[in-house]
Amino acid sequence: MAEDDKFPTQGDAPPREDLRAAARDYLVRYGGDAFPNLFRSAKGSIVIDDTGREILDFTSGQMCATIGHNHPAIVAAVNRAGTEAFHFFSGMIPEVVAELALRVGRDWVSAPLKKSIFVSTGAESNEIALRMAKMYTGGYEVLAIGGSWHGVTGGTSAVSFASDRKGYGVSAPGVYVMPEPNMYRPYIPGMSGEASALACLELGLKMFDMASSGRPAAIIVEPIISAGGVLVPPKSYMKALREAASARAMMLIFDEAQTAFGRIGYRTAAELFGVTPDIMTVSKTLGGGLPLAAAITSQAIEEDVHAKGFTFYTSHVSDPLPARVGLAVIETIEREHLIERAKSTGAYLRAGLVNLQNRFEAIGDVRGEGMLLGVELVIDRESRLPNHRLGALTTQRCFELGLSMNIRRRPERGSVWRIAPPLTISHAEIDRGLAILEQALGESLDRLAREK
Numbered sequence: 001m002a003e004d005d006k007f008p009t010q011g012d013a014p015p016r017e018d019l020r021a022a023a024r025d026y027l028v029r030y031g032g033d034a035f036p037n038l039f040r041s042a043k044g045s046i047v048i049d050d051t052g053r054e055i056l057d058f059t060s061g062q063m064c065a066t067i068g069h070n071h072p073a074i075v076a077a078v079n080r081a082g083t084e085a086f087h088f089f090s091g092m093i094p095e096v097v098a099e100l101a102l103r104v105g106r107d108w109v110s111a112p113l114k115k116s117i118f119v120s121t122g123a124e125s126n127e128i129a130l131r132m133a134k135m136y137t138g139g140y141e142v143l144a145i146g147g148s149w150h151g152v153t154g155g156t157s158a159v160s161f162a163s164d165r166k167g168y169g170v171s172a173p174g175v176y177v178m179p180e181p182n183m184y185r186p187y188i189p190g191m192s193g194e195a196s197a198l199a200c201l202e203l204g205l206k207m208f209d210m211a212s213s214g215r216p217a218a219i220i221v222e223p224i225i226s227a228g229g230v231l232v233p234p235k236s237y238m239k240a241l242r243e244a245a246s247a248r249a250m251m252l253i254f255d256e257a258q259t260a261f262g263r264i265g266y267r268t269a270a271e272l273f274g275v276t277p278d279i280m281t282v283s284k285t286l287g288g289g290l291p292l293a294a295a296i297t298s299q300a301i302e303e304d305v306h307a308k309g310f311t312f313y314t315s316h317v318s319d320p321l322p323a324r325v326g327l328a329v330i331e332t333i334e335r336e337h338l339i340e341r342a343k344s345t346g347a348y349l350r351a352g353l354v355n356l357q358n359r360f361e362a363i364g365d366v367r368g369e370g371m372l373l374g375v376e377l378v379i380d381r382e383s384r385l386p387n388h389r390l391g392a393l394t395t396q397r398c399f400e401l402g403l404s405m406n407i408r409r410r411p412e413r414g415s416v417w418r419i420a421p422p423l424t425i426s427h428a429e430i431d432r433g434l435a436i437l438e439q440a441l442g443e444s445l446d447r448l449a450r451e452k
C-alpha cells in the first residue's frame with residue numbers, strides 16, 4: 001500500500017444540488033453578497049465554480065491572492081511545511097518565523113520600523129497595534145477615519161466605520177472619528193478635494209482635542225481607504241496626519257492590509273506617501289490567500305511595551321505554516337518583479353477603465369494606485385449622485401458573463417467597484433475582463449432605460 005493511500009483524502013463529494021442545499025441549511029450567513037453557486041478550485045486569476053465554469057477574479061479572492069491563486073510557490077511552501085511543521089507551542093519560535101521577521105524588517109519596511117509579531121488575521125494585527133499603542137502611551141483614546149475597515153473583532157470594529165456598527169451593543173469607549181478624505185466628492189462644497197480633506201482633518205482634530213479626556217493613544221488609518229470606496233488621500237493629508245499624531249504623542253497606525261507587499265506598485269503605502277507610521281499592520285497581501293498577518297513596530301516601542309508586560313499570546317502566533325507561505329509570497333514578489341508589474345499592469349488596466357469612462361457617462365471616476373483601483377458609478381457626472389442600481393445590475397451581469405467584481409455600495413459614499421486582480425494577471429485576461437465589463441455595463445444601462 002502506498003504511503004498516501006493509508007490516509008485517503010475525502011471521497012467523491014455529494015451531488016451539486018445537495019451541497020448547495022447543505023450550504024443553505026447548515027451555514028451561518030455572515031453578511032456581504034453571497035453567490036448562489038458554490039466554488040471548487042482556483043488557479044492564477046481564475047476561480048472555478050461547482051458547475052466547472054471558469055470565472056475571472058478581479059478581486060484576488062478577498063484582496064488576498066496577490067501573486068495569483070494557488071501559485072506553485074505557495075503550494076511548494078505548504079508542502080514543505082508538511083515535512084517540517086504546521087504548528088508548535090507558541091513559546092517555541094520556529095526558524096522560519098525568525099527568517100520571515102528578518103526579511104520583513106530588513107527589506108520591506110523603513111526604519112525605525114523593524115520588529116514584527118506574526119498572527120493570523122488583519123483584525124488581530126490591528127488589535128495588537130491598538131493594544132501596543134495603549135500600553136506605550138498609557139492612553140486609550142483612538143482617532144479613526146470615516147469609511148475605515150479594520151476588522152470585526154471588539155477593538156477593531158470599534159474603530160471601523162465602513163462596517164455595520166448597529167446591533168452589537170456598546171463598543172469600546174474612547175473612539176473618535178473624523179470625515180475621510182474624498183477627492184471625488186469633497187465634504188465641503190466648493191472646495192478642491194485636497195483643500196476639503198485638509199479642512200476636514202483640521203476640524204476633526206479640533207473636535208477630538210475638545211472631546212479628549214487627555215489620554216490619547218493612537219490615530220489609525222488605512223493609507224488607501226479601501227472598503228470606504230478606494231479613496232486615495234493627497235500626500236499632504238498623510239503628512240498632516242503624521243504631524244497631528246506626533247504633536248499629541250499619539251501612535252500613528254497604518255493599516256496596510258491591502259496596500260503592502262506590492263499591490264499599489266510600492267513596497268508599502270508608507271513608501272508611496274513618504275510617511276512612516278509608528279506601527280504598521282499587514283495581512284491579506286502577505287499571506288497570499290492563507291491566514292497570515294503581522295504588526296510591525298520600532299525597537300524602541302517594542303522594548304517599552306515588553307518592559308510593561310505586553311502580551312498577545314494566541315494559539316497561532318508565530319505558526320510555521322503561514323510563515324513559510326509568507327516567505328514564499330515575498331520571494332515570489334521579488335523574483336517575478338511584481339512591484340514593477342503592479343505599476344505597469346495597473347497602468348494598463350487603468351487605461352482600459354478610463355477608455356470605458358470615456359464611453360460611459362455613468363462612470364464618474366477612475367482612481368487608485370497600481371493594482372488597487374476604484375471605479376465610481378454615478379447617475380450623471382454633473383450631480384455625481386451614486387448609481388447603486390446600475391452597480392448591482394452590472395456586477396450581477398458580469399458574474400453571469402464570467403467576471404467576479406466587488407461593488408461597495410453605501411448611500412453616503414457612492415457605488416464603487418473595487419478592482420484588485422492578482423498582480424500576475426495577463427494583459428489578455430485584463431482585456432477579457434474589460435470586454436465583459438463593457439458588455440455588462442451596456443446591457444444594464446439598456447435595462448434601466450427600458451424600466452423607466
Ligand SMILES: Cc1ncc(COP(=O)(O)O)c(C=O)c1O
Nearest residue numbers: 121122123149150151222255257
Ligand atoms: C484595511 C483592512 N484592515 C483589516 C481588515 C481585516 O482583516 P481580516 O478580515 O483578515 O480580519 C480588512 C479586511 O477586509 C481590511 O480591508
